[in-house]
Amino acid sequence: MIRERRNKAKLEQYYDKFIQEGVIDPNVHPWIGESWQRSKDLGVGRDTFRLDVKLSREELSKRRDRYNPAISFLDGLYDEIKEHFTTYNLSMLFMDQDLYVLKNYAMPFYQKTAGELEGARILEEDIGTSSIGIAYRHKVPFLMFGPEMWIADCQNGDACSAPIIVDNQVKFVITVVSIQQEELPYSAMVAMVLSIKYAMEQHLSMVASLKAKHTILDAVPLAVYHILPGGEVAYANKLGNSRLSGIVPPGSETKGEGPNLSDVLLNYRHTPIFKGFLGVPSYNKEVTWITPRKTYEDITTVVPLSGDDGDVDSIVAVSLPIEDLRTLVAHTAGYTARYSLSSMVGSSQVFTTMQDKASRTARHDYHFLLQGEPGTGKQRLAHGIHQASSRAAGPLIAVKCGDLPPEILEVELFGRGGGEAEGRPGKLELASGGTLFLDEIEKLSAVLQDKLAEALESSQLSRSGETVHRPIDARIIAASDTDLKRMVEKNVFSASLYEIISRSVVRVPPLRVRREDVPDLAAHIIGELASLHNLPPKLLSPEAAEVIMGYDWPGNIKQLQGVIEQAFFRTTGEAITPNDIIMPGEQGLSKAWKEDKDAFVEAWKAAGGNISRLANMLDVSRVTLYRYLKKYGLDKD
Structure with missing residues (x-):
């Protein structure tokens, strides 16, 4: 609140009247009268300006560091007007939101040197009534005349204080004190304080806004650049800087300068950035960036920014690295681990030994091999290892090498070259940052074995039909039903590929050597079925458990399932009994469904119309079942 000039003699009378009689004259400003009363009640001394609460040097230094943007800005303002302060005997204090003095400018403040004041707290309870306390309490600028101050030492000068408010909160308080009031009009002092207040609030609001925008830009999974004519990068967000750090020419990293894209991009004149300076925008375009160090692929948008004259002054480029997009797509497509190592069931020594080794292996990042008979649970184990590894946040992609002919499998693994319409990445690229599970790896053709070994050795590949080298970062978990080492000895499997994937080998035991685990496995399967189909749980009777424990299970867990x-x-009841179990080789639905439609329909109903479940029940592939669905004229939906 900016007030008109007051008669100081009368103000002295009002102050003395309150001190002597405890009566507040009606002409006293109500905020000042209230502050006088609080100062009296608090027992604040009236004679001397005391500074009893003060920060240590270390504490003051920390606060100054925290508020450095504000202090630096005020330093700049003061440098422009400090001659004015010297000429008119002005002093200025800058305080934080707790009213600790961060800095003292110009002349001594009420006979206090900068060393005495800086770090001191000057709340109302410390120095009594002052323009500082009133501006702080009421959140408005306030001009106070000397005789209204609580402390006698302060009554020879007038003070104007203003809160610096950002986001509706008092962040700082600034106060200017004038000793030679006759030479400096009050209006000039007030105008100076209000100008500083406005400038600081605008600056700090802008800083806060920029900080928020930078935080947002750093959080988005996009590289954002502001580029000046000629290719100089004026701004890059966090991801953008990380990309730029990889393309700066060797030897220039220590210069501390941003790269000039025209110098580091070998194909700069053929990129959307160059066209952007010609006024041509581009949106969501797949772009290849060729640098001396590496080739990058992004989905890029470039927007030209024009000045008042209509010419392009700069451009904004926003790009999404294709490897990040692939990871996102991989997660969206469900390429994540569904099982953990702890979800695997078994307590036999041979099983727990295998589980412990798998857990240790998961912590490393090298490729490795799972060996075991069909149906032993190698795929579930691969899921568990991926989830226990440092790559758990990345995708887990599985490829069954025996399901596809070599020419199709090559495209599946390595991708296909070509333009935007024909080209596509393979599973090795999609698994970047994660794990690629190659089941039945022994069924890879000799050509693909060598090509895979070369890609894993160099950590890069070329898509089928192109020569561009693309980086890969996928961990391989290979699985084989046969002894790969013997295949290498017989020269029917690549020795170099075997050396890469067999740094650690985990052997998955068959079910016949861990018979004691069969009842627990069966109970686990029953629990999963009940949960999956939202059905009441069922128990495996002791007699039924004996039946399944007495079998060798040549098809292992898959056959048991x-x-x-x-x-x-x-089973219609709550317990599965021996009568409910049709063991492999016994007369049942599986003997007739291939030729008898009614038998197939009965099995189809028993599986609830679920292809995967029926495939497990009949121990056949999904492809075979689709063929029989077509044969019998049944709708797979």
Whole structure:
């Protein structure tokens, strides 16, 4: 609140009247009268300007560091007007939101040197009534005349204080004190304080806004650049800087300068950036950036920024690295681990030994091999290892090498070159940052074995039909039903590929050597079925457990699962008994469904119309079932 000039003699009378009689004259400003009363009640001394609460040097230094943007800005303002302060005997204090003095400018403040004042607290409870306390309490600028000050030492000068408010909160307080009031009009002092207040609020609001925008830009999974004519990068967000750090020419990293893209991009004149300076925008365009160090691929948008004259002054480029897009797509497509190592069931020594080794192996980042008979759970184990590894946040992609002919499998693994319409990445690229599980790796052709070994050795590949080298960062978990070492000895499997993937080998035991785990596995399968289909849980009777423990299970866990699934859906009660179990080789649905439509329909109903479940029950592939669905004229939906 900016007030008109007051008669100081009368102000002295009002102050003395309150001190002597405790009466506040009606002519006293109500905020000042209230402050006088609080100062009296607090027992604040009236004679001397005391500074009892003060920060240590270390504490003051920390506060100054925290508020450095504000202090630096005020330093700049003061440098422009300091001659004015000297000429008119002005002093200025800058305080934080706790009213600790961060800095003292110009002349001594009420006979206090900068060393005495800086770090001191000057709340109302410390120095009594002052323009500082009133401006702070009421959040408005306030001009106070000397006789209204609580402390006698301060009554020979007038003071104007103003809160610096950002986001509706008092962040700082600034106060200017004038000793020679006759030479400096009050209006000039007030105008100076209000100008400083406005300038600082605008600056700090802009800083806060920029900080928020930088935080947002650093958080988005996009590289953002502001580029000046000629290719100089004026701004880059966090991801953009990380990309730029990889393309700066060797030897220039220590210069502390941003790169000039026209110098480091070999194909600069053929990029959307160059066209952007010609006024041509581009949106979501797939772009290849060729640098001396590496080739990058991005989905890029370039927007020209024009000045008042209509010419392009600069451009904004926003790009999404294709490897990041692939990871995002991989997660969206469900390429994540569904099982953990702890979800695998078993307590036998041979199983727990295998589980412990898998857990240790997961912590390393090298490729490795799972060896075991079909149906032993190698794929579930691969999921668990991926989830326990440092790559758990990345995708887990599985490829069954025996399901596709070599020419199609090559494209599946390495991708296909070509333009935007024809080209596509392979699973090795999509698995970047994560894990690629290659099941039945022994079924890779000799050509693909050598090509895969070369790609893993160099950590880069070329898509089928092109010569561009693309970086890859995928961990391989290979699985084989046969002894790969013997295949290498017989020269039917690549020795170089075997050396790469067999740095650690985990052997998955068959079910016949861990019979004691069979009842627990069966119970786990029953629990999963009940949860998956939202059905009441069922128990495996002791007699049924004896039956399944007495079998060798040549098809291992997969075969056990098919038998248990069939029993689960056949059982009408709460317990699965031996009568509900059709063991492999016994007369049942599986003997007739290939020729008898009614038998197939019965199995189809027992599986609830679920292709995967029926495939497990009948121990056949999904492709085979689709063929029989077509043969019998049944709708797979």
